[in-house]
Amino acid sequence: MEGDMHGGAVKIHTPEDFVGMRAAGQLAARTLDMITPHVREGVTTAELDRLIHDYMIANGALPATLGYRGYPASSCISINHVVCHGIPGEKTLKDGDILNIDVTVILDGWYGDTSRMYTVGKVKLRAQKLIEATYESLMLAIDAVRPGATLNDIGRVIQTYAEARRFSVVRDFCGHGIGRTFHAPPNVLHYDSPDVDLVLRPGMFFTIEPMLNIGRPDVKILEDRWTAVTRDRSLSAQFEHMMGVTEDGCEVFTLSPAGYTCPPYTQA
Numbered sequence: 001m002e003g004d005m006h007g008g009a010v011k012i013h014t015p016e017d018f019v020g021m022r023a024a025g026q027l028a029a030r031t032l033d034m035i036t037p038h039v040r041e042g043v044t045t046a047e048l049d050r051l052i053h054d055y056m057i058a059n060g061a062l063p064a065t066l067g068y069r070g071y072p073a074s075s076c077i078s079i080n081h082v083v084c085h086g087i088p089g090e091k092t093l094k095d096g097d098i099l100n101i102d103v104t105v106i107l108d109g110w111y112g113d114t115s116r117m118y119t120v121g122k123v124k125l126r127a128q129k130l131i132e133a134t135y136e137s138l139m140l141a142i143d144a145v146r147p148g149a150t151l152n153d154i155g156r157v158i159q160t161y162a163e164a165r166r167f168s169v170v171r172d173f174c175g176h177g178i179g180r181t182f183h184a185p186p187n188v189l190h191y192d193s194p195d196v197d198l199v200l201r202p203g204m205f206f207t208i209e210p211m212l213n214i215g216r217p218d219v220k221i222l223e224d225r226w227t228a229v230t231r232d233r234s235l236s237a238q239f240e241h242m243m244g245v246t247e248d249g250c251e252v253f254t255l256s257p258a259g260y261t262c263p264p265y266t267q268a
Helices: 015-038 045-058 125-143 151-164
Strands: 076-079 082-084 098-107 110-119 175-177 184-188 205-208 211-213 219-221 228-230 236-238 241-245 250-252
Touching: 015 045, 015 098, 015 110, 015 241, 015 250, 045 076, 045 098, 082 098, 082 211, 082 236, 098 125, 098 236, 110 125, 110 236, 110 241, 125 151, 125 205, 125 211, 125 236, 125 241, 151 184, 184 205
Parallel strands: none
Antiparallel strands: 076 082, 076 098, 082 228, 098 110, 175 184, 175 205, 205 241, 211 236, 219 228, 241 250
8 A cells, every 4th residue: 555645764674574574465465366267258356356365464463554544354356447455346347457456465564564465367468568557667666776876777767668668657656664564654656756856775675566557647536535546547557566675786675475467477
């Protein structure tokens, strides 16, 4: 789930903290692995959410989104032109749909936050290209994370890659610091913002979660006060990983144990 826009001191975590985050991140990633075969034509997003909820509970965790500021579900499931924070319900998946599933677990006090795109049946080529570009922009941004780099290096890499492929980057939401709290400083913008000059240091934990649109970057929030959609109803895609800055780069806590990266998924 995307961050709030606020400032403040960025916490530097200890090597012991990496252990807790590693476990939370891996459980979140396994949750997305688990749901993969259930994402198919005819299933409701409420059913997917129930499976996600039950899996978290069975593995000793709590769903962080459930009840968070009144949010009513254990995951966010955002279909087609929904950018983020789609609320699961009775809507059934159809052939050609693309969707993002975003989960956050709380395991032993640590938050594990990640999201992936999924496809249903045969999707249009432009939709597949959007998904691939979103994934690649995230992975290139992760490659830029190292001590001495700035937070803006992340946003610049994403925007440059996305716009070279004629996709737009959503500005309304950002990545965020994370750890024993769901959302903490810093805000991780996904576009070039030269005044964001925070220098990365070992022990910083945060998410990178770019949202790319086929059309314009503008979004609006629906009456449920959660669901964000593209104003022009163009398709949107998002991927999210959670990481910690190390002495020589970063450790991604939410890599898929099953080897899933970008859809269509085949087990590695």
